[in-house]
Amino acid sequence: MAGEDDERHAAAVFDALGSAYEKAFAHSEAHRRSLEWLLGRLAPGSTVLDVGSGTGRPTAATLVAAGHDVLGVDVSPVMVGLAGQRVPGASFRCADVRDLPLEEGSFHAVCVYFSLLQMDRAEQSGLIGRLARALRPGGSLVLATVPLDVEGVDTVFMGRPVRVTSFAGEALVEVVRAAGLTVLAEEDTLFTPDHPDAVPEPHLFLYCGRD
Secondary structure (H helix, E strand, O other): HHHHHHOOOOOOOOHHHHHHHHHHHHHOOOHHHHHHHHHHOOOOEHHHHHHHOOOOHHHHHHHOOOOOOEEEEEOOHHHHHHHHOOOOOOOEEEEOOHOOOOOOOOOEEEEEEEEOOOHHEEEEEEHHHHHHHHHHEEEEEEEEEOOOOOOEEEEEEEOOEEEEEEEOHHHHHHHHHOEEEEEEEEEEEOOOOOOOOOOOOOEEEEEEEOO
């Protein structure tokens, strides 16, 4: 099935990249700013879901250092293993978030950093809706993506073949609003990963709240 194939391919890509992915994105100032915004909205000891948690840095590491309870989910066994070593204060689970049971109102915040791009548009929209419902009232969601109007496009990411689907910025904002979230702020930036095969890519960060 397509979803299972996508999951296996995403796991293989990020298993291969491993810690190189962390190094490539470590200098993203927009990512750091989004975490600072989130920390400013969280009460002490908040519960946070990190979707596509990678190696655990910087997202889970930053949140745990601030005293929050983090659950990271990633399809890559290699990434989950690295995250467990780098951020022992968080919990990490090797799973596809599309299959993860999410109780309504169970998290104070959700982070989704570039983890939707290998899902089709229906899956992305459905997952954003589920993540919105998993937030407590007053909760926060940070979503980052590459805001391009593309669907099922084969490309190369850091030397690895990937198939990418995304929304243009305005279309993604509409998806987020339809999920019941308010977009409180947006940041558009151009970022070049620190990797010899990388090229500049547009990034969109949406700072969202659940009323």
